[in-house]
Amino acid sequence: MTTVRFGTDGIRGIAGETLTVEIAAALGVALMQQHPAALVLIGRDTRPSGPALASALAGAIEAHGGTVIDVGVIPTPGLALLVAGEPRAACGVVVTASHNPVEYNGLKVLARDGRKIPDAEERALETAMDDALAGSLQVVAPSGAHTSEAQAYRDRYSRTLAELARTVSASALSVVVDAAHGAASPFAAAALAATGAKVVPFAMGEGVINDGVGATDPTALGEQVRAHGADLGIALDGDADRCVVVDADGRAIDGDVLIALIALDRKGRGVAGSERAVATVLTNSGVERHLAAHGITLERTPVGDRHIAERLAAGQGGFGGEKSGHLLFTELSPTGDGLLSAITVLGLVSRAGAPVGELASAVPLDPQLQRTVPVPPGAGAGLLEEPDLQSAIRQAEKSLAQTGGRVLVRLSGTEPLLRVMGEGPDEKAVKAAVEHLLEVAASLVRGR
Numbered sequence: 001m002t003t004v005r006f007g008t009d010g011i012r013g014i015a016g017e018t019l020t021v022e023i024a025a026a027l028g029v030a031l032m033q034q035h036p037a038a039l040v041l042i043g044r045d046t047r048p049s050g051p052a053l054a055s056a057l058a059g060a061i062e063a064h065g066g067t068v069i070d071v072g073v074i075p076t077p078g079l080a081l082l083v084a085g086e087p088r089a090a091c092g093v094v095v096t097a098s099h100n101p102v103e104y105n106g107l108k109v110l111a112r113d114g115r116k117i118p119d120a121e122e123r124a125l126e127t128a129m130d131d132a133l134a135g136s137l138q139v140v141a142p143s144g145a146h147t148s149e150a151q152a153y154r155d156r157y158s159r160t161l162a163e164l165a166r167t168v169s170a171s172a173l174s175v176v177v178d179a180a181h182g183a184a185s186p187f188a189a190a191a192l193a194a195t196g197a198k199v200v201p202f203a204m205g206e207g208v209i210n211d212g213v214g215a216t217d218p219t220a221l222g223e224q225v226r227a228h229g230a231d232l233g234i235a236l237d238g239d240a241d242r243c244v245v246v247d248a249d250g251r252a253i254d255g256d257v258l259i260a261l262i263a264l265d266r267k268g269r270g271v272a273g274s275e276r277a278v279a280t281v282l283t284n285s286g287v288e289r290h291l292a293a294h295g296i297t298l299e300r301t302p303v304g305d306r307h308i309a310e311r312l313a314a315g316q317g318g319f320g321g322e323k324s325g326h327l328l329f330t331e332l333s334p335t336g337d338g339l340l341s342a343i344t345v346l347g348l349v350s351r352a353g354a355p356v357g358e359l360a361s362a363v364p365l366d367p368q369l370q371r372t373v374p375v376p377p378g379a380g381a382g383l384l385e386e387p388d389l390q391s392a393i394r395q396a397e398k399s400l401a402q403t404g405g406r407v408l409v410r411l412s413g414t415e416p417l418l419r420v421m422g423e424g425p426d427e428k429a430v431k432a433a434v435e436h437l438l439e440v441a442a443s444l445v446r447g448r
Contacts, residue, residue, distance in 0.1 A: 005129065006122040008304045008413025010108035012097055015049030019105050021056035023129070024095075025139045027107055028060025030128035031091065034121070036065060038090030041153070043071040043079035045096040045183040045239050046209050049105045054095045057107070058142035068142060072150045075183045075240035076108060077337030078157040084114030084334050085156070091117075096183065096239040099216045100414070102209050108239075114334035115313075116306045158187060161339055164332065165194030168347035174198040175346065176233040176246075178221040180214025181207045184240035184339060191339050192234070195346050200228050210237065215244040215325050215338070222250025232349065232356045235325075236338040241305070242325035243341035247357030255323035256284040257363045258345070261356075262327065263296050265348045266319055272331075278311045278320030280304070281408055282421060286365040304413065305336050366405070367427035369434045372417040373441040380411040383418060383444055392440040396433040400424045407433055409441075 005011045011027070013019030031040060040061050044050035058068040071079060076094045083092035091111060097104035109125070111117045117125075175197050179185045185205030193199045202224050203213040213220050215237040225233040225246050233246035245253040259279055266274040277291060278299045288298040299315070301307035305326040312320050317330035326336040333340055349356050375383055383389065389409075396407040405424015412419055418441050422434040 005126055008306070009098060010106050010116075012100065012104060012106035012414055014103050015047070015053070015105040019053070019107075021052055021139050022133060022137060024053040024056040024107060025060040025137055026129040026132040027093070027109075027125065028057045028066075029064055029132040029137065030125045031093070031109070032061060032064035032066050033128050034124065035090035037067075039067045039069065039086075039088045041069050041071055041079060041083050041086065041089050041092040043074040043076070043092070043094045043183075045094075046073055046181060046185065046205060047097065047102055047105050047238075050095045053105055053107070055141055056139045057093060057095070059140040062142050063140050069149050069153065070142070070144075070147050071153045072147075073183055073186060074154055074157060075187065075337070075339065077241050077333055077335050077340070078154075078183075078187070080110050080114035080335040081157060081160055081333055081337075082153050083110050083112065094239065098239045098414075099210060099214065099237040099242065102211065110335075115309050116335070154186070158190065161187065161191035161343070162194045164340060165191055165343050168195040168343055168350065170346040170350045171196035173232070173346060173350060174200070174228070174230040176200040176202050176221060176224045176228055176230045177342065178202045178213055178218065178224070178233065178235040179204050179240070180236055180238050181205050181209045181211070182214065182236065182238035182240060184236045188236065188240075188339060192342060192346065195343060197346055200224065200230060214238065215242040218244050218246050218252045222246050222252070226250045232345075234342040234345065236342070237325070240338040241336045243327055243338040243345065244325045245345055245356060247360065248355055249357060251357065253356060253360045254284075254365060255321070255325055256287045256365065257360045258325075259283065259321040259323075259327070260287045260290055260363045261348060261359055262321070262344065263291055263319060264294055265351070267294060267296055271319075273316065273318035276315065276318055278308050278315070278318065280308065280322055282323050282370075284323075284365045284368055285406070285423060287363065290363055303410065309335065366423050366425055367430050368421065368423040369430050370419065370421045371434055371438055372412070372419050373438055373445060375411075375416050375418050375445055377416045379445075380416065380418060383441065384409070384411060386444050389437075389440055389444060392437055396422070396437055400429060400433055403429055405430055405433075407437070409437060
């Protein structure tokens with residue numbers, strides 16, 4: 001029986017424990033079964049465990065007839081653009097755990113078009129990986145023959161960023177950019193400076209990835225924005241596929257509000273396909289109503305930027321995003337790119353001629369509460385199916401529906417967590433519903 005390893009965003013685990021060099025090597029073997037003798041591009045973020053995992057992956061690919069170009073430290077969307085623009089490449093793999101703490105790492109597989117591979121392909125890889133791990137798998141070092149090309153490939157990505165930045169005139173703005181000590185560190189300051197903005201670099205690789213910095217913790221960025229008197233701040237995550245914006249007062253702009261501002265800006269500029277935007281089931285209903293009032297239809301997908309990308313592709317492109325800061329512009333990149341998003345935000349604010357905080361305040365939001373319950377690894381599916389929890393969910397749905405609210409309970413695809421979201425005009429009712437669901441779920445976990 002195949003052991004499932006792919007979550008919503010690739011294979012992920014604690015480096016050296018639940019994600020080992022053997023697993024990375026097994027992925028290399030599996031990829032060569034799908035793409036015999038193919039060229040694979042590999043990139044990584046700045047985690048200390050990254051080089052060993054990338055080496056094991058590359059060694060297995062070469063040992064089984066493939067060719068590797070190890071690009072080195074580069075954002076996930078940067079490698080996606082390189083894969084899509086390299087006719088010789090069959091796929092790409094990024095060694096990254098994105099926004100997770102430094103002890104984690106992961107393996108994200110990118111298809112020929114630079115997008116994340118479909119579920120069916122993931123399942124096939126899992127089966128092949130299990131076979132490799134059950135056999136006489138050996139971890140071998142790669143030849144390193146193509147590492148000399150790494151800088152040329154990184155330069156390709158830098159030029160792509162600069163080309164978009166030169167279409168933006170942001171010389172009146174000052175911005176602090178927080179690279180989370182991650183993969184964007186070699187690229188972020190130069191990319192935003194090309195817009196003409198005054199750029200203050202922060203968390204550019206001299207510290208621990210995602211440790212009190214970046215898109216998942218923009219508090220320190222807010223302090224830097226205030227200290228420098230900047231107009232706004234941009235926070236990226238470890239692999240730079242997320243973009244979070246902080247206003248001049250150091251307050252993070254809600255991710256759903258940012259989606260609305262970008263959608264409205266695109267509609268105002270007459271960008272093709274701007275009459276629709278794609279977001280997930282988590283996006284605030286207030287945003288949906290606000291966009292509808294401006295002639296923009298919000299289409300919803302399951303959680304995960306992959307689902308947004310698939311819906312955008314099915315609808316002939318356009319814009320979509322997640323509350324977490326994944327923003328997708330199909331005319332710019334096959335996947336969400338935090339730096340391309342940041343450049344777009346600078347252009348939006350510059351064109352509006354108003355502070356980003358003022359722009360954000362015009363977008364209404366319903367009260368929304370999101371909480372989590374830790375669950376034992378592998379026990380999440382059973383917990384979600386528990387009759388007591390299902391009954392509590394139905395009760396919460398009925399209660400909130402009376403005031404136009406809703407509830408969503410789901411398993412995290414990247415961490416051993418049950419996630420509970422409640423939303424609606426009645427904040428007290430939302431809080432009561434969410435707290436009851438948390439109590440029921442926590443009680444069931446304790447009883448296991």
